[in-house]
Amino acid sequence: MTGHFESEDWRSFDLGHPGGEITTRWLLEKSGLKRGSRILDLCCGAGDSLEVFRKAGFEICGVDRANVLEHAKTKHPGIKEKSLCSWEAGEKIPFPDKTFDAVLCECSLSLFEGERRANIQKEISRVLKEEGLLLLSDITDEMPVTLSGFDLLHWQDGSEHIKPFIARWIWMTERKYPQSCEGDRYFLGVYKKRGSDHGF
Numbered sequence: 001m002t003g004h005f006e007s008e009d010w011r012s013f014d015l016g017h018p019g020g021e022i023t024t025r026w027l028l029e030k031s032g033l034k035r036g037s038r039i040l041d042l043c044c045g046a047g048d049s050l051e052v053f054r055k056a057g058f059e060i061c062g063v064d065r066a067n068v069l070e071h072a073k074t075k076h077p078g079i080k081e082k083s084l085c086s087w088e089a090g091e092k093i094p095f096p097d098k099t100f101d102a103v104l105c106e107c108s109l110s111l112f113e114g115e116r117r118a119n120i121q122k123e124i125s126r127v128l129k130e131e132g133l134l135l136l137s138d139i140t141d142e143m144p145v146t147l148s149g150f151d152l153l154h155w156q157d158g159s160e161h162i163k164p165f166i167a168r169w170i171w172m173t174e175r176k177y178p179q180s181c182e183g184d185r186y187f188l189g190v191y192k193k194r195g196s197d198h199g200f
C-alpha cells in the first residue's frame with residue numbers, strides 16, 4: 001500500500017481517518033489513560049489527534065515524514081516543535097526503550113506489510129513501557145485484529161465511519177478515492193503489551 005503514500009498526490013494526512021475525533025475519543029476513553037500520560041502518535045499526519053490529546057492534558061509526541069510534520073506545525077501551533085520528530089518507516093522510532101504509556105496508530109499500521117510491519121510492531125513494543133497500551137484504528141479484513149505481542153482489551157467495529165470518510169475525501173480532493181486504500185471494515189482496538197516472556 002505504501003506506493004500511493006509516496007506520491008505528491010497524497011493529501012489524506014490532512015483528511016484524518018474514518019470517524020475523526022469520534023474514534024480517537026473512543027480509544028482514549030477505553031484506554032483509561034490518566035492526564036499526564038505519555039503518548040506517541042505513530043504517523044501523526046496533520047496532528048489532529050495529537051491536538052485532542054494535548055488539550056486533554058497528555059504529554060504528546062508525534063512521528064511522521066518531515067514534510068507532513070511541517071504541515072502539522074502550521075495547522076496546530078499549540079503543538080510544541082520538540083513534540084514532533086521526523087521518522088520514516090524502516091528507521092528506529094527515535095525514542096529510548098519504555099518511553100511511552102501508549103502508542104496511537106490511526107490508519108498507519110495497515111500501510112505496511114510483511115517484515116516491515118513486523119519490525120514496526122517490534123519498535124512500538126520497544127518504546128512502550130511494561131504493560132503499555134497500543135491504540136489502533138485501521139482499515140482491516142480481519143475483525144477483531146490480532147497483533148502478536150499484544151493482548152486485545154477492548155474493541156469495536158467502526159465500519160460505519162468508512163462511507164462518510166470516502167465521501168469527504170471525494171468532496172475535498174475532487175479525486176477518486178485511491179483503490180489502494182479501500183477496505184470494507186474499520187476496526188478500533190485497545191491492546192496491552194504482553195510481558196517479555198510472551199513477547200515476539
Ligand SMILES: C[S@@+](CC[C@H](N)C(=O)[O-])C[C@H]1O[C@@H](n2cnc3c(N)ncnc32)[C@H](O)[C@@H]1O
Pocket residue numbers: 002005012013015016017042043044045046047048049064065068087088089105106107108111
Ligand atoms: C492515512 S494517514 C493517517 C494520518 C493520521 N494518523 C490520522 O489518522 O490523521 C497515513 C500517514 O502515514 C504516513 N506515512 C505513510 N507512509 C509512511 C512511511 N513510509 N514512513 C513514515 N510515515 C508514513 C503519511 O505521511 C500519513 O501521515
